[in-house]
Structure formats: structure tokens, C-alpha cells
Amino acid sequence: GFTQVLLHGVTGSGKTEVYLQAIAPVLQRGQSALVLVPEIGLTPQLTDRFRARFGSSVCVYHSALSEGERYDTWRNLLSGTPQIVIGTRSAVFAPLPNLGLVVLDEEHDSSFKQDQPAPCYHARTVARWRAELEDCPIVLGSATPSLESWLAVKGSEEPCQNSEFRIQNSKFLSLPTRIQARPMPPIELVDMRQELRAGNSSMFSRPLRSALEALKEKGQQGILFIHRRGHSTFVSCRSCGDVVVCPHCDVSLTYHHTHAEATPLLRCHYCNYVRSLPKTCPSCDSTYFKYFGSGTQRVVQELEQQFPDLRVMRFDSDTTRAKGAHRSLLTQFAHGDADLLVGTQMLTKGIDLPQVTLVGILAADGLLHLSDYRASERTFQTLTQVAGRCGRGDEPGQVILQTYSPEHPVIQAVQRQQYEAFVDAELQQRASLNYPPYGQLILLRFSSPNAIAVQKAADRVAQSLAALQADGVEVLGPAPAPILRVARRFRWHLLLKLPPNCTAALPEVSELRSLCPSLVSLTMDVDPLNLA
Template sequence: MIAIVAEPHAPYSSPPSTAPYVEVLVDCPGSDKLFTYRIPDDISLNPGDILSVPFGSQQVGAIAVRFLDTPPQELDATNIKPIDDVISPGFFPPSYWELLQRVADYYCTPLIQVIRIALPPGLLRRSQRRLRLNPDNIPSGAEQFLNPVARRVLELLQQSKSGSYTAAYVQQQIRGARRGIRDLVNRRWVDSYLEPPRVPKPKLQQAVTLLNANPAVYGELTPRQREVLRFLQRQGGELWLTDLMQLARTSRGVVSALERCGCVVVEEREILRREMGEAVNADAPKELTPAQNAALERILGFSGYAEALLHGVTGSGKTEVYLQAIAPILRSGKSALVLVPEIGLTPQLTDRFRARFGKRVCVYHSALSDGERFDTWRQMLTGEPQVVIGTRSAVFAPLPNLGLIVLDEEHDSSFKQDRPAPTYHARTVAKWRSQLVDCPVVFGSATPSLETWLDCRGEEKHYLSLPERVRSRPLPPIEIVDLRRELQRGNKSIFSLALQESLQNLSETGQQGILFIHRRGHSTFVSCRSCGYVLDCPHCDVSLAYHYTHEGATKLLRCHYCGYTRQHPPSCPECGSPYLKFFGSGTQRVMQELGRQFPNLKAIRFDSDTTRRKGAHRALLTRFAQGDAQLLVGTQMLTKGLDLPSVSVVGIVAADGLLNLSDYWAGERAFQTLTQVAGRAGRGDDPGRVVLQTYTPEHPVVLAVRRHCYEAFVEEELAQRQVLNYPPYGKLVLFRLSGLDAALVERTAMEMGEALLPEAGYELLGPVPAAVMRVSDRFRWQILLKFEGNVGIELQEAIDRLRQICPQTVKLSVDIDPLNFG
């Protein structure tokens, strides 16, 4: 292991001014040790600088870690390669580096993988091999002598307009392409070469600055030039060139003439690419309720590190508490970090923050372009007081002067990363970061996770309660509908009579509502009514879901695991029967039924299929807020903190898909989801109504949701967890194995199960096949370890033992504190 792993708490020291060598951590899969490079005389380095270095036959990204006066004894100084360039100056203060190292240690991940997710895309990129067609070297008709694979590679390159593709792309498109590529390269029909990595660069734009507005020079200018000069002076003496040309209705030639006269200077300046959102009106702080005010005073009273749970029922005004807590943080010259579980939440939350804090608010998430993420990341490094709003990965935002961290909807599973490694939870990392920078962290939720509830009820933590909605608005009544009785009454619609009544009222009154469905698409699966055949994915052990596009013109079957898509067949592939039936209901099916039963009710579909494009979340929610539709139909995205005061009705089409999942926290997740979606109703003047449809109305979760009784549910759930030693009382570690050879994966899993020792401080569960055994043609097995209390050295010993057993063709991954067991 590298020195930093051995001494994780040792801060960097300034590099010796004469140090000729540097040890770096390279961005290369499977490599977590330090490599030595020579520092050229014309390059100055600091610890944490991001570099480009030669590594084998490619250029790779690297991090400067340690400086040396002499090279290691085992290396010949004449063979040490020089670094190529500094891509970006370092930003790792000691506390930030310690955070990255702690994440690497706890989640059993090489440090470079943690660094990779902390940096914006593109800073650490390897050069890639490209293939370029050499048409002049290909004899006419010679293609017929190629082997089939080489012929397919050649045909693919010929289809490219540039005659060039990356080798990785060719290998993705053609199975076994390596042999064909080698044949074509040996014939010199194709060139293979390395393309250097493209590093994000600052965006430059030309600016015009007034130098001389002395009327004495006006005599030498044309009337048009004088007019442009006066316009620039009225604008404060400085404008972007494009803005000046547009606003003053002038040309580049006029500006160039002014530059030659010495009246202005035109120079390139950096312009930050940032997601600016829509224009918002300025907003003043709201008057707080007594409970809000008490919570705010507690938060403002924290002088350093503290953990607080802001437990407020839906609509209790948690966001206003965040806003008023952050205001003095900014005035003191510090920054705040606000994390949300879904990208779909960022537009609405960002608008509220920008209305209060203006341009000091920026967003950081994966839906931004690489350039926007690069510039936003660099803006954070300036140290200016700002508010960063982002999703899970924003917990690594390099804010050098943090004053407060907020996790809104902290219970949400989207804060946990399942893959790729590190399998971190943003809540855990936020706790560590607040400790290291000595600032408070606030977890907000109407349905806190059991871990946070138990933790923040302790003596050293802080529990802040908002038990009522603002303006004393009541929580919406929840009507439970037994779908079994609906069927007995002859109602075969997916909408119960009670929900139909509510939807009809929306159509007549013009009010708005939400319909929540557990899954997207049209139907869960398609089956033949003659022989029972189910249309499955050829690459995964799951059925294909039915989708339609262009108002039903194109009918598709799609796998929600690997993305495989095919046309819907006119008849059964097994027996030829035309009687294919759709089972289950997704968002598309609900939209279709709405159009049939309520043609006058305009609805907007809000799920991952309709929000793929950049800006789609904001566009759909804006349309709904402006009254373009009366109904918002969607999936889990609707449960995550949306504040829509005009919504008076919420319909939960089928709760049973949430109630009957086979993992230890299914009950907690179901309660959180149902409570959150029910809480979207009644946030305005109308008290609201919730209709919850289920086949199991007697289920404990359903009864707890109907009573809005969080504490009673939690106490019962915690009692069950404690008996079984499940989190938050015990710790879980999940080993996932996958490979193309089913027999090899199974045999490896069995050998690993025998190698693990139950007496070594953990309980062994498995090995067992994954719930979906095959995904993307890879067969999957799992082993679960259950620890009492914290995980110790036993885990690292178990990992080392398993990695020695695991063959190269079987992939082994480690998920610490897993939430997904599929």
C-alpha cells in the first residue's frame, strides 16, 4: 500500500524547492501504489496537483503525492520518465485528503477510485487507442479473403464518415473484434494509434474594455465609432464583445477600429459555464412558526461540529429553516453544502435558494455538461462564500471554508451508491466531513432513516422537531381502498371508485392532483394467453416490459436492467398465437387509462423515461405549476420533496409493489415512500385528500401510514431489527460475484463460502444466487456477512481471503452497508 494509506492522517508538507522527483498516484485500473517521475526544470509542482504522465504506452491522469530528493534505491534514475504537464493545480487540503482516505479505507476501495469520483469528469482521463482506415492500402476485392470478424471490423470502419473509431467502441460492437483488428493492422489496411486525452479547458470569451473616452480623440473617429464609444461608457466601460455588437448594433470592424485608435482593448477572458436556471424574483425570509424558530436557534447555536436531525412532517417548512440557517453562514464568509437525493429536486430547490441568495448559488450533479461541472468545480475552489446544491457526489465538493452541510430527505436510498466502487453513502461521508472541517451537519426528513433516528436521539446529538405544517394546515386524510372489494363489486379498472370520484372532481373543478405508480412503462410483462409463454430478455433473467412511443405508433419491449429493446411481436414466438396479454400497470398504462376514462383531464407523465433530456425535470414541473395540466403521473421521483401547493388529490394506484419486497428494510422503505407521496397533498389552502389502493389494507405499514404515525412504526421496526441484529444494530457487508461462465461463478461462490469462517466475528449468509441471477449475460451470486456492531479487522481478512480465491474471469465487488440486494 502507498504511504498515505499507512499514514492517513499525515498532512502534506510543502515540497522542497529543489526536489527533482515526485511520487504520483496514477489513474489506472488495478493500480493503487505510487510511481516515481522526474520533475522537469520548467514545471513547478505542489501536493495534490493533477498531472498528465506517461504510463506504459499511454498518457494517464495522476495526482502528485510526495516529493523526493533522490529516487528510490530500486530505480535507475536514467530510466525515470518526466511528467508531461500540470492539468490542474491541487485542491487537497489536509482535511479533504483525510476524508478521501477514510472513504477508501471504510469502503475497501483503492484511493484512486475515490479521487476519481471526487473530481469532475475529464481531469483524470487516459489516452485511448483509435483505429483509422487506410483505404489506399486495400486492394480492390481483397475483402473476400478476410476472416468474418475482420470483415465486420472493416465494414464498420467504412461506415464511419471519418473512417475512424476508438478500439473500445469497435470491441463493443463486434464480439471477438481483437483478432480482426490485429489482422487488419498486420495487413496495414488499418492504422492503430494513441489519441491523447482531451482535458476540459476554461471557456474563453472576448471582452471589450474602455481605455480612453477623452473627447479630444473624437475628432479622429467616425460618427458611428463615437456612438459605440458613448454606448460602452454608459454601460460602465466594459462588455462582452458579442453583447456590445448586439446591443449597440455594431460590427466587429467598428470595434477593431476603436482598438487601433487606443480607445478600447479587446481581450479574451474566462467565462464560467454554469447551470443558471430560470430567472426568479427575489424572496424575503418568511415568518417562522415557534417550532421552526426553536430549530433555527439550535442550529445557529452550534459553534463547530454537531449532528442534528430536523424531523418535520411534510409541509412543515424545513427548507425555510435551511435558508435562514445558511444566511448568517454566508455573511460570515463561509459556504454551505446542500445535498438532495434526485436531480429532479434540484430545479425547484435551486429556484428557492436563488430567490434568497442570488448568484451565490450553484448546482453540481451528473446532468450538467462536462464543461459546466468543470467550471462549477473550479468556482468552488475560489473560496468565495457560496451555496452548492447537488446530489450524492456533491458531498465531495471542494469547498475550502465550509460552514454548514445539509442533507435534505436524508432517508432516501439515492444517497447510497451501489456500483461502481466506492459503494459510499453520502450521509456517512457528510458526517465524516463535518467532523474534519468542524462544522455542523443537519439531516432533514419527514420520515428519517432508522439509523439517523436512533443516532440523533442520543445525548450527544440533537433532535429538532417540526410536528405541524406551516399555518397549522392539517395533514391530508388518507383513505385506504381494498382492491379485493373493488373486484367483487365488478370494478375491473385500475382506478377504484373512490379514486375515480376524485379524478372526476379534478376534471370539474380545475384543481390539480398526483398519481403515483411504482414502476414506469406500460406493463410489467407480456404473456401468451394460449400457452403461457412470457417474453423474456435474452440477456437477463427478467421479463421484458411493454412500452409504446409516438402515441402508440411504435410498440416496444424493453429490459429495465440492460436496456435491450425489441419490437413487440404480432404473435407468440412460442406457439404463434395472436393472443398476447399485458400484465401489470406502469406510468404509460395509467396515462392510457386516464385518456380513455377521463378524456378532458390533461396529464403530464413524470418518470425516468420522460426526463432523460437535460432540463426536462424543470420543464415538466414548470408546465404543471403553470396549470398546463391537472394531473402529474409519475414514479418514485414524485416522492422526493416536491412542493406543489396546488395539489389537492394524491392517488396511490397500487401500494403492494412496495409492501412485498424481500429485504430487511422493505417495510421502512415502503412507509417512507407512501408517507412522502401522501405528503404532496394539502400544502395549499385546500386540505387535500389521499386515496391509497392496496390488496392488503391490514398491512402494518398501510395502517401506520393512514395514522401518520411515524414513531409507532419506528419503535416496532427497531424492535424487530434488534432481535435479528440488522442495521442500525448490526453491520452488513455484501460480496457480489459475476461472470460469463455460470458454472465457474457458482463454483467460485461455493469455494468462497467454505473459505469464510463464521467464528471469525460475523454471521455468514449464503452463498446464494442474486435475486436476478443473470444481467447482461453475466451470472451473479452473492455472499452476505452480518457483523455485530462495527466492522473490524475481520472484514479485511475476509476480503483478502476471497480475492485470493477469485479467478480473473469472475468479478468480485464489495458493498459496505448495502441497501440493494437485487
């Protein structure tokens, strides 16, 4: 029967083994199982583990498959034979005639949400609906569950009575310790302000430098996490101060320079516009440029200069574009072809590398101070997940977290590895402000190549929704999007904030679209994870 199970297990506690043992009787009954993962990069490791247990009854479905592979997989699923489908969010629609179990691994991950193209949906919500329709259990697994799942399954006491947010037929299961009682890695906070006062202006603190030097001597491996790819966040002229920006978007171009012989490029991470680095400033003809910020490429270059004995491998969306690149890079690293893996948030998502004993987090503050009400939750989840990549084997792990805000409550909660204390404090804030998971947000996104038309359309829709305020709905905006122009389209936002148990009659999307001219597009996103 339908049951929603939240499996809260610390990193390395054996959640995958729980999935495997839960799926075995499902197959024996002649039913199929659906396993959803947030990233394609997770599928090779997970697939290998499942195939070692269940053989050829495991198939994979995600967007990186060719059209032919996707067609063959789709036909195979329709056959109705008992099988296990491992896939990303689109696999939630896989045609399994006799579904007996749904599993969402790393259920907290924002990759499960689709915000473009329309329709906007969250795979977790759709998976729960599907489990209800199929009358089968759904298991949500994570070391850092989303606040929505936590409240739906557990609820909490003061200051709010949350029983109305609890989902019927829900269960909470906990794995509070690692397998074989292995210790959680201690997290050492390094105050980078103190490092600068001590004369260290490098991106590597003294404790991290010592740990990296010891890595080669001990024959161990490590991971360095930074939340940006590329070399530098932006390029500025040192003479006039002009920043090189994208001609199609209101953002600076990111400097990419993979190695010494490569051509330096500037790339837009929103529309993928690429140009070569100009020899002189377009505004004043100066030849002096300054590179600000750091990304994975710059970290790799600094490592090669300061630690020439370390073999370094980069793991981000630039190095994993080719088909099979995720599996190839992780296999090479697992076989000892590199001492250090430098990567972005792709590193945080369920990768199991028992030989990793060191995790270095270079810039925790970049995540913490984003203009998003979910910034604290995302920071806690990301830092806890990446810290959990080490110490999963026989050797104990060590985490060095570099920050300019060591006293921040989120950083303190990460260091103490206290998920429940963090959740209680965060839920109190959300409840007082009517933010999800208590209230509900609906984001209306308007875009058009015409700046005047999109603003007028947003104003008309806002006026038509003004009557909702009598039912307690807050209509916020319209306002320009945080990044006004992307890919030559101007963007405006209108945000509806609904109180808990709101009974207001919302208009149909078609009604709102009728207020917009043909050159203005409108999409509606319920409980958006991205407000940019």
C-alpha cells in the same frame, strides 16, 4: 463545531426555510454551505428557491451537467469565495475550502447510496465524516428519517438499550405541524378486494374515480402515484403461456407503448435491451398476447380513455431523460398546463406544488411485498412522502390509497401518519434479528460471464471466511443472486451478518479478490440498501 442535527419535520412543515435561515449566517461569516438532495429532479425547484434568497452565490453540481459545465463549477468552487453548492450524492466531494454547514435534504432516500460502480458508499456517511473533518454542523432533514439516523440521534428505550448506537454531539429537532397550522391531508384506504366484489375491475376505485371527476370541476390539480414505469410488467402468450424475456438477463421484458401511433416496444429495465413487440409468439406462432401489470404509461392510457376531459402529464425516468426535462415538466404543471401528474417515486422527493389537492396511490402492495428486510421501512417512507405532496396550499388535501392489504400494520401506520409508532415496532424487529441499524451486513457480489467460474470463486471466498463464525459472524451463502443473470453476467452473493459491537478481524478486500480468477469481479458493499 461538529454537531449532527436530525430535523424531523412533517411534509410541508417548512424544512427548506430552516435550511435557508441556517445558511444565511454561514455565508456572512465567509464560509460555504453544501446542500445534498437525492435526485436531479429536486434541484430545479430547490435552486430557484435558494437563488431567490441568495442570488448568484448558489451553484449546482450533479451528473447531468456537461463536462464543460462541471469543469467551470469545479474551478469556481476552488476559488474559496462563500457560496452554496446544491447537488446530488457526488457533490459530497465538491472542493469547498471553507465549509461551514452540510445539509442532507430527504436524508432517508436510497438514492444517496451508491452500489455500482465501486466504490460503494453512502453520501450520508461520507457527509458526516466530512463535517467532522471540517468541524462544522451537519443537518439531516426528513419527514420520514431512516432508522439509522433516528437511532443515532434519538435512540429509544425498551426493549433494547440503544445508548451505544447514539452519535456524540447529536441533536433532535422537530417540526410536528405544517406551516400556518395547515392540516395534514386525511388518508382514505380503499380495499380493492371489495371493489372487485362490487363489480369494479378497473384500476381506479370508485372513490378515486369520483375525486378525479371533481378535479376538473373545481379547477384543482392532482397526482397519481404508481411505483412502476412502462405500460405492462410483462407480456405473455395466451396460447402457450410463454413470457417474452430479455436474452441477456433473467427477467421479463417490460412493455412500453407511449401513445396510439407509437411503435410498441419491449425494454429490459436492467440492461436497457430493446426490441419491438413480436407479431407472433416465438414459441407457438400464436398472435394472442396478454399484458400483465401496470406502469405509468398504462395508467395514462386508461385515464385518457375514461377521463377524456382531464389533461394528463407523465413524470418518470422515461419522460425526464432530456436535459432540463425535470424543470420543464414541473414548470408546465405548476403553470396549470395539466390537471393530473402521473409518476413514479420521483414524485415523492420533496416536490412542492401548492395547487395539488388530490393524491391517488394506485398500487401500494407492489412496494410492500418485496423480498427485502427494508420493505416495510421503504413502503412507509414512500407512501407518507407522496401523501404529503397535497394540501400544501390554501386548499385542503385528500389522499386515496388503494390496497389489497388494508389491515397490514404498515398501511395502518401510514393512514394514521404515526411515524414514531412505526419506528418503535420496526426497531424491535430489527434488534431481534441483528439487522441494521443494530447489526451490520456486508454483501459480497460476484459476477462473471462464466457461470461455473463465478460459483467456484464464491465457494472459495466463503470457505476462507468460515473461521469468522467463531466470532459470532453469520456467513450466509454463497447463493445465486435473486436475478441470476444481468447483462450477460452471472451473479452470486455472499452475505456477512455481524452482531452489534463485533470485534472480528475481517480480511482485506485484496485478500478476497486474490481468491477470484481475473474473469470474476468482486465488489464489497457495507450495509447494502439493495440485495437484488
